[in-house]
Amino acid sequence: MNNLxxxxxxxxxxxxxxxxxxxxxxxxxISQPALSVxxxxxELTLGTxxxxxxPRQVRLTAFGEEWAVRVRDILRAVDELGEMARAAQxxxxxxxxxxxxxxxxxxxxxGLIGRLAQAHEAxxxxxxxxxTPRLIEELRDGRIDTAIVAxxxxxxxxxxxxxxxxxxxxxxxxxxxDRPVPSPEELRDMRLLMLEEGHCFRDQALSFCxxxxxxxxxxxxGSSLATLVQMVGAGIGVTLIPEMAVHVETRSAPxxxxxxAEPQPKRTVGMIWRKTNPLAxxxxxxxxxxxQVGMDLSKAA
Numbered sequence: 584m585n586n587l588x589x590x591x592x593x594x595x596x597x598x599x600x601x602x603x604x605x606x607x608x609x610x611x612x613i614s615q616p617a618l619s620v621x622x623x624x625x626e627l628t629l630g631t632x633x634x635x636x637x638p639r640q641v642r643l644t645a646f647g648e649e650w651a652v653r654v655r656d657i658l659r660a661v662d663e664l665g666e667m668a669r670a671a672q673x674x675x676x677x678x679x680x681x682x683x684x685x686x687x688x689x690x691x692x693x694g695l696i697g698r699l700a701q702a703h704e705a706x707x708x709x710x711x712x713x714x715t716p717r718l719i720e721e722l723r724d725g726r727i728d729t730a731i732v733a734x735x736x737x738x739x740x741x742x743x744x745x746x747x748x749x750x751x752x753x754x755x756x757x758x759x760x761d762r763p764v765p766s767p768e769e770l771r772d773m774r775l776l777m778l779e780e781g782h783c784f785r786d787q788a789l790s791f792c793x794x795x796x797x798x799x800x801x802x803x804x805g806s807s808l809a810t811l812v813q814m815v816g817a818g819i820g821v822t823l824i825p826e827m828a829v830h831v832e833t834r835s836a837p838x839x840x841x842x843x844a845e846p847q848p849k850r851t852v853g854m855i856w857r858k859t860n861p862l863a864x865x866x867x868x869x870x871x872x873x874x875q876v877g878m879d880l881s882k883a884a
Contacts, residue, residue, distance in 0.1 A: 589661060591625045592654050594618055595633065599651045600724075602640045659725040666728075666861045675865045676705040682718040682730035683710060686784040686808060687852060690827040691731065694876040702872060714781045722857060729866050731873060733783050734853040742863065744854045744870050747877040749826045751791065751848040753841040754815050760839035767792050767843075774820030776811045779804040784850070788823045791848040812836050825850060827880045852877055 598607040598618070608615040626633050633647035643651060683692065692710065699708055711718070711727050718730040719738055734745050753764055765773065770792045778785040803820065805811040809832055811822040816836035824832060829840055854870045856863065 586628045587625070589658075591621050592658060594621045595625060596651070596654055596658055598622060598634065598641065599643055599647065599654075602642065604641065655724055662725045663859065663861060675703040675862075675868065678707045678709060679729075679869070680709045680711060680727040681869075682721060682727040682732075683712050684715055684718065684730075684732050684783065685712055686733075686778070686782065686825055686828065687731055688712045690825075690831055690880065691852075691873070691876055694879065695873060698872045698876060699869070702868075715783045716781070719855075722855065725857075728860065728862060729854055729856040729869065731852065731854055733787065734851045734855075736855065738855070740858055741855045742858050742860075744867070745851050746853045746870060746874040747881065748849045748851050749877070749881060750842065751788065751823045751850065752826050752829055753821060753843060754812055754824055754833065754838050755821045755841065756815060756818055757837040757839050759821075764841040764843055767848075770821070774803065776803050776805060776814050776820045776822040778808070778811065779806055784808075784825065787848070787850050791823070808832050812838060823848070827877070830883065 594607070594611055594613075597610045598604065601607040601610060604615050604618055608618040611618060622634070629650075631646055632644050633650060634641040635644055688710070696708060699706055711721065713721075715730075715732050715736070718727065718732060719736070719741070721727045722730055722741065734743055736743060755762075771794060775788075775792065775794070777788055805814060808824050808828050812824065812832045813836055814820065815822050816838050833840055852873075854866065854873060856866050860866065
């Protein structure tokens with residue numbers, strides 16, 4: 584066992600996560616043959632197989648599944664040792680991996696990246712955009728340092744920091760601009776376009792309208808807010824979008840935007856990170872910048 588290296592452990596973790604030599608090699612920035620050699624040497628060192636190799640993908644063996652849990656714990660601990668050293672320095676330096684959900688990223692990031700660069704010149708920011716369940720998984724595995732999401736989540740082991748609230752806005756065809764904004768009950772009888780399964784914003788919209796996710800919705804789901812707004816502009820239905828997205832998504836579509844009566848539907852935007860992360864103090868400084876950018880977006884809306 585003395586021949587084990589952290590590099591091999593990281594290659595193993597990447598292959599166990601991707602289930603494919605090519606994608607794992609790309610994630611590790613090495614060639615596929617080099618990755619294969621390292622995995623084979625690791626298996627020879629252990630004296631047992633870690634993967635079942637198929638023509639298109641690989642799967643963990645029973646031993647590999649048990650080993651993967653321990654390896655992820657080890658890699659997370661090693662990463663946190665580095666974070667402890669960074670936490671001992673003044674200010675934020677080095678790589679910072681930030682996850683962001685798709686209904687926030689295009690609107691918040693342009694302002695946030697600029698402010699981070701001004702406040703922390705030595706910071707190397709890496710952005711990961713995906714849905715909340717994946718961000719939680721990657722945060723727990725140590726693949727990202729923090730995430731900007733909609734709260735609350737109530738996930739054990741994760742710190743939640745609420746930053747600002749924003750309203751959900753109604754987007755209708757331009758021809759409906761002079762009509763009263765419908766109530767949640769009236770929305771249930773309209774063609775309501777929503778994001779596809781997996782987006783937390785979909786769940787928030789369904790909750791506001793008191794709709795069941797089991798209702799058939801063929802042709803009424805989109806993969807992005809931009810798609811939904813363009814569908815509304817084409818006269819297919821109506822949709823809800825967060826207030827921060829209004830300026831960007833409605834400027835090129837023939838739509839009108841309306842605000843609901845009180846109590847308005849809102850979402851809380853915040854940041855999450857592992858409670859054990861030694862960078863918690865520095866991450867709170869990042870959270871302050873996120874809050875500032877979010878408040879500026881609210882004023883501009």
